[in-house]
Amino acid sequence: MTSLFDRILGRRNTPTSSAAKTAKERLQLVLVTDRSDLSPEKLQAMKDEIIAVISKYVTIAGDKVEINIEQRQRDNWLVADIPILKDREHPLSTGLEDA
Amino acid sequence: MTARVITITSGKGGVGKTTTTANLSAALASLNKRVVTIDADIGLRNLDLVMGVESRIVFDLVDVVEKRCKLRQAMIKHKGYPELYLIPAAQTRDKTAVSPAQMVEIVRELRPDFDFILIDSPAGIERGFRNAVAGADEVLIVTNPEVSAVRDADRIIGLIEAGERKLPMRLIINRIKPDMVRRGEMLSIEDVVDILSIKPIGVVPDDEGVLIGSNRGELLNGRAGEAFRNIARRLNGEEVPFLNLDGSSGLFSRIARLFGGSAGG
DSSP states (O other): OOOHHHHHTTOOOOGGGHHHHHHHHHHHHHHHHHHHTOOHHHHHHHHHHHHHHHHTTSOBOGGGOEEEEEEETTEEEEEEEOOBOSOOSHHHHHHHHHO | OOOEEEEEEOSSTTSSHHHHHHHHHHHHHHTTOOEEEEEOOTTSOOHHHHHTOGGGOOOOHHHHHTTSSOGGGGOEEOTTSTTEEEEOOOSSSOGGGSOHHHHHHHHHHHGGGOSEEEEEOOSSSSHHHHHHHHTOSEEEEEEOSSHHHHHHHHHHHHHHHHSSSOOOEEEEEEEEOHHHHHTTOSOOHHHHHHHHOSOEEEEEEOOTHHHHHHHHTOOOOHHHHHHHHHHHHHHTTOOOOOOOSSSOHHHHHHHHHHTTSOTTO
């Protein structure tokens, strides 16, 4: 996808045009870690724990969970999309088991 | 009258802090401003050499701090401008020879007599950097369109943001090569501003004249010199259009918008 800026400059997505793009993408990735002081491993551990905690209360669609750190201006936002499944059997069965 | 104290810093070394400090101070002096520059890079003194006053140093910043001379005695007057002075760094000491509190005190003493106090920060994020920003009212971050320089600039910006005093920061993108940007081989001005999310005050093209100037201890003419003079005028509150580095009016207007100005204005 050629941006407006690229078009103004008459740039195309040729192989040589990717050096600047690659630089930008690599910087944006590394700055997530730099700015949050979270290594990719720690971030993954945090995601796993968040998912585990939420799963204690509701059933979630594990394959559709997205938890990421996004840059908004100079701030980091932890943004999570966690779909909850409608049907869970044990809320109905809980009371019966005790009886 | 009280001076504005502006620190020039970058995180990474070799991006052009000293050249920027020397040329901005001269450009401000040529606008008839009273300017004093302080070389805070103790142990790696260079601002004197770039400004062409190296042969006239008697006392330095550490002599002032350790009370071997009065502040005035350490100020070297530049011969090319009516009101431009340099307080050189000590060459045989290290960053711990001065404390942030002592820098604040020096700046306090200088403020009444000047319009601008420019402080050339050393590279790094340690004591020398903290000394350089201790007395600042505002900070200019110098970077190059290059991954390590941008990453280090981001680190410095983060440290200043996390500080108690919310110092205003503006960005100088130095050594841009318009041809490489046009070919998609170098980060563009827009890319760098987008990543760092602070407002730019100027863009300086890569220019062989910079080396020639520092070889001679002379301040710059040419494209880079013009860019520094424009930054000085913006610091002084003027609205100055951005250099058209590209020859394309489309790019020009796009950059003008990035800087919050109008195209061609």
